[in-house]
Every structure is written in C-alpha cells, then in structure tokens.
Amino acid sequence: MLDIKLATSRTTSGALALVVPSGDPFSALELLNPVDQAEADAFLDDVEHSGSAGTVHKLPRPGRKPSKLLFAGIGEGDEAGWRAAGAALSKAARSEPALRILVPQDTAPAAVRALAEGLWLAAYRFTLTDDEPDPLRRVTIALAASREHSAALDQARAVVTATTLARDLTNTPSDRKTPAWFAKQVVKAATGTPGLTVEVREPAYLQDNGFNAILTVGRGAGPERGPRLVELSWRPRGAKRHVVLVGKGITFDTGGVCIKPVSGMKLMRKDMGGAAAVVGATLAAAAMRLPIRITALAPLAENALGGDSMRPGDVVTHYGGITSEILNTDAEGRLVLGDAMAYAVRRLRPDVLIDLATLTGAQGVALGKRTAAMYSHSDALAGDLAAAAAAGGESVWRMPLSEDYAEEIRGELTDIINSTDIGAGSLLAALYLREFTGPLRDRWVHFDMSSPAWADSNDGDLTKGATGWGVRTLTRWLEMETAA
Structure with missing residues (x-):
C-alpha cells in the first residue's frame, strides 16, 4: 500500500504533480516558481490541457529538479474529479520512486480524501507470486495538515x-478459498480491534439450528469444503441504531446439477463478492469508530457438483420455517441469503437490513459493468444509499419491485420456488429475498452487484479483477447515518 502523507514542504527531486481544474487549467501554475511557471504555461498551451477529470499530461525535464511535471485534471473539482485525478496520477507516476x-x-x-482514495485504489495489485512492487512507494500531498485534513486522510x-x-478475498483462487479459509481471514482481519467480535458457525451448528439452505447448497462440496456462517459484529458503546449487512458468500459456483458452461464458470471465484463487501464495510466502520452497531453476516458455501448435490425438485426448509422448492441449482445464492436474512430478522432484530449479492446475470444485461441494481420499498433509504454510492465513487440504479411478478415465485408444494422461466431474473430474485424480510420489508435494501464486482480491465480507480464493490457505498452510508 502506498505511503501517502501530508506535508508543507514543496521541494522534490522526483516527479511533481499539479491538479488542474477544467475551464482554468493555468490557475494551477501559481503554485510554481516563476521560471517553472513560464515553461509549464507554454506546455499546457501546446498540449491544450482541458483539465477534465482524470486526464494527465507529462512534461519531462531531464537533469533538472523536479525531473518531471505532471498535470492532472480534476474537472469541476468535486470528489469524483479529485478521485479520478488521484487514480490517473497513480498510474502515470508508477515508474517514479x-x-x-x-x-x-x-x-x-x-x-x-478523494485524491488519496484514487491514488490508493488505482495502485492496487493482486499477485500470488513474489513480484517486485511498482517503484512508486511514497506520495506527499503538499498541504498544511489541519485536523480535518488528517482525519480525511485517515478516512480514506x-x-x-x-x-x-x-x-484480495474475491481475487483469491477457489482452490484455496474454502468457506473455512474465508472465515479464518475474517477472524484475522478483526483481531486486535476493540469492539469487534467474530463468530464462525460450522456445519454441526448449522444443522442443529435449522440453517438448512446453507447446508443444502454446500453439501455437494464434501465435508472438507463444508459451509460456514460468519457473524462479524461491531458494537460501540452508546450506539442507538443497529444495521445488519448480509453478503452472499459462494466461494465457487459450478451451478451444481444445473451446471454452468465453462464461459460462465471461469470467474466464479468472485461469487462471494457480497460477503467480502459487507465484511470490509464493517471493518472500515470499526476503524473509523463510527457510533453505530453493525452486524455483517456471511453465509458461505461452495456450490459443487457431487454425489450429494442438491437436485431440481428438492425441497428445503429455511431458518425460520419458509419452505422453498429448488427448481434450478444454479440459483443458489438466494437460498443461502434466505437463511441469513431470516436469522437477522428473527434473532438480531435490526433497524435496517441490507444485502449484497453477485446474484444474477440479468443485472449486467440491464445495467452493464459499473452499475449495481438496487431494490427497496423505502424511497428515503434508497435515496440515501444512492447518494452514498455517488459520493464514494460507485454507481447504483434503483429498479422496480413490481407486484405483478410476486405470484411467479409461489410454489405448489412449497411457499416459494427459487427459479422461474419467465425472465425478469434480477427482479424475481429480489422478490424471493423479500420473503425473508418480515417486519423489515420497508427497511430493507437489496443490491444485485454481479457485474460491478469484477473489472475486465484497468479503468480509473479500478484494476483488472475484483473491484470490492459495495465497501465504499456502505461505508459512506454508515458515515452519513452517524453524521445525521
């Protein structure tokens, strides 16, 4: 992770960067000495720097100090523009010490805060080897550090x-990412932070306490890769509100008996992206000492094809008693979420319930790679979360929870069925999950974030691979909730 600090000194022997607003790119030059101003002025005029967010122009100066000038656009100067500038500078200066x-x-x-977030996020790399890190290890933001600026850097x-x-959790290959492995990583990450506790429920506990859907999804993987339910809790003193975050944690998804084609299976190590996000958001809230109680639930299972795999036509009784007929073994995420959500409603009784899941391909068809689908009956809650996503640099779009389709998930043998053939896949999955919200129906939000959980290429503050989608949205929303 880059070492980023605030310091007033403005001298450098390496690369020097200036932030350039759109409309008035030459205003940044006031921060340079007169000699460098004249050179930079001619350069900006020659390259026609627009100052648009995320654009970078480099002026090499061999044998001089600074050795290179970089000009990064911040657009209109909002958080998105500063974040884009940080990401662009992180990439442009990657070869600088x-x-x-x-x-x-x-x-x-x-x-x-946004500048630092962009710098850090774009510098991210995941590797299983001992490759040498990029030369850029230290970034100094030349600014007198007030208490507020230091706090902003800590938040970032x-x-x-x-x-x-x-x-990291999402990028990790599934040959090593078993439910037990994931649970150990959560315990490791939470250790040493006062107010954080972790409970890991193993198969025997799940069996004795009625978490039948989690067990059903995970039984095809065998006992060594058996399911878990992780409960990560942040309980600060004086907290008056309780939020439960539930994340889908399928550590690999073959589709089961309804097996996926290779093209649909090769990236299924990302199918626990929702669980990774809710864990991450809870850890971030604890690091910030936010005065709000948070419980993150991660129902973990590997949906494997084996002799004991669930079959189409099987019936499962969820925690709390709702029965579901399994008509498609590749619609497993809603099964494990149902158990965890029912547990949250019945045992934890939160003020707000939010779930995140890499749930349907239909989400990507509707909204593409950068935008998650959001479902909620609460205009206020949906609006606040949309605002938090925008502030944090992520994107959501609220989708309708149409009652016209509610009867389509009703079963003949059971309360509900886990799949239909009528289309509207993301909506029907949301309606299925709604069955487990009980009295929290109007205080519940569901995010279907299958496509945004993975980037196919480097793009702004994203690097190719897992994006960690949802951590920023949830953390910003939790901050907003505690600031109100």
Whole structure:
C-alpha cells in the first residue's frame, strides 16, 4: 500500500504533480516558481490541457529538479474529479520512486480524501507470486495538515484498506478459498480491534439450528469444503441504531446439477463478492469508530457438483420455517441469503437490513459493468444509499419491485420456488429475498452487484479483477447515518 502523507514542504527531486481544474487549467501554475511557471504555461498551451477529470499530461525535464511535471485534471473539482485525478496520477507516476502533489492551500478535506482514495485504489495489485512492487512507494500531498485534513486522510485509508481486503478475498483462487479459509481471514482481519467480535458457525451448528439452505447448497462440496456462517459484529458503546449487512458468500459456483458452461464458470471465484463487501464495510466502520452497531453476516458455501448435490425438485426448509422448492441449482445464492436474512430478522432484530449479492446475470444485461441494481420499498433509504454510492465513487440504479411478478415465485408444494422461466431474473430474485424480510420489508435494501464486482480491465480507480464493490457505498452510508 502506498505511503501517502501530508506535508508543507514543496521541494522534490522526483516527479511533481499539479491538479488542474477544467475551464482554468493555468490557475494551477501559481503554485510554481516563476521560471517553472513560464515553461509549464507554454506546455499546457501546446498540449491544450482541458483539465477534465482524470486526464494527465507529462512534461519531462531531464537533469533538472523536479525531473518531471505532471498535470492532472480534476474537472469541476468535486470528489469524483479529485478521485479520478488521484487514480490517473497513480498510474502515470508508477515508474517514479516518489511523487509530490501540489494543491491549493484552501483545498477541502473531502478533496484530500478523494485524491488519496484514487491514488490508493488505482495502485492496487493482486499477485500470488513474489513480484517486485511498482517503484512508486511514497506520495506527499503538499498541504498544511489541519485536523480535518488528517482525519480525511485517515478516512480514506480505512475505506481503501477495507476495499483492498475485499478485492484480495474475491481475487483469491477457489482452490484455496474454502468457506473455512474465508472465515479464518475474517477472524484475522478483526483481531486486535476493540469492539469487534467474530463468530464462525460450522456445519454441526448449522444443522442443529435449522440453517438448512446453507447446508443444502454446500453439501455437494464434501465435508472438507463444508459451509460456514460468519457473524462479524461491531458494537460501540452508546450506539442507538443497529444495521445488519448480509453478503452472499459462494466461494465457487459450478451451478451444481444445473451446471454452468465453462464461459460462465471461469470467474466464479468472485461469487462471494457480497460477503467480502459487507465484511470490509464493517471493518472500515470499526476503524473509523463510527457510533453505530453493525452486524455483517456471511453465509458461505461452495456450490459443487457431487454425489450429494442438491437436485431440481428438492425441497428445503429455511431458518425460520419458509419452505422453498429448488427448481434450478444454479440459483443458489438466494437460498443461502434466505437463511441469513431470516436469522437477522428473527434473532438480531435490526433497524435496517441490507444485502449484497453477485446474484444474477440479468443485472449486467440491464445495467452493464459499473452499475449495481438496487431494490427497496423505502424511497428515503434508497435515496440515501444512492447518494452514498455517488459520493464514494460507485454507481447504483434503483429498479422496480413490481407486484405483478410476486405470484411467479409461489410454489405448489412449497411457499416459494427459487427459479422461474419467465425472465425478469434480477427482479424475481429480489422478490424471493423479500420473503425473508418480515417486519423489515420497508427497511430493507437489496443490491444485485454481479457485474460491478469484477473489472475486465484497468479503468480509473479500478484494476483488472475484483473491484470490492459495495465497501465504499456502505461505508459512506454508515458515515452519513452517524453524521445525521
């Protein structure tokens, strides 16, 4: 992880960067000495730098100090523009040993936070080898560090550390990422933070306490890769609200008896992205000491094809008593979520219930790679979470919870069925999950984030692979909730 600090010194022997607003790119030059101003002025005029967010132009200066000038656009100067500039600078200066960024002294703390988030997120790399890290290891933001600016940098660090963990968990190949392995990583990450506790429920406990859907999904993988239910709790003193976050944790998804084609299976190590996100958001909230009680539930299972795999036509009784007929073994995520959500409603009784899941391919068809589908009956809750996503640099779109389709999930032998053939796949999955919300129906939000959980290429603050989608949205929303 990059070493980013705030410091007033403006000298550097390496690369020096300036942030350039759109409409007035030459205003940044006031931060340079007169000689460098004249050179930079001619350069910006020659390259026609627009200052649009995320654009970078480099001016090499061999044998001089600084050895290179970088000009990064921040657009209109909102958080998104500062974050884009940070990401672009992280990539443009990757071969430099150090980078100093000159910013105006009246730069807002929110801008510093966004700049640091972009720098850190774009610098992320996941590898299983001992490859040498990129040369860029140190970034200095040239700014007198007020208490507010230092706090903003700490907030950025907490969010990025949690997002990095979520990315690492999701990127890890499934030959080593068993439910037990995932649970151990959560315990390791939570150890040493006062107020954080972790409970790992193993198969015997799940059997004795009626978590039949989690067991059913995981039984085809065999006992050594058996399911788990992880409960990570942040309980600060004086907290007056309780939020439960539930994340789908399928550590690999073959589709079971209804097996996926290879093209649909090769990235199924990402199918626990929701569990990684809710764990990450809870850890970030604890690092920030947010005064709100949070419980993250991660129902973990590997949906494997084996002699004991679930079959189409099987019937499962969820925690709490709802019965479901399994008509498609590849619609397993809603099964494990149902158990965890029913447990949350019956035992934990939160004020708000939010679930995240890499649930349906239909989400990507509707909204593409960067935008998650959001379902909720609460206009206020949905609006707040959409605002949090935008502030954090993620994207959501609220979808309708149409009652016209509610009867389609009713079963003949059971209360509900886990799959239909009528289309509307993301909506029907949401309606299925709604059955487990009980009295929290109007205080529940479901995110279907299958496509945004994975980036096919480097893109802004995303690097190819797992994105950690949801950590930033949830953390921003939790911050907003505690600031209100």
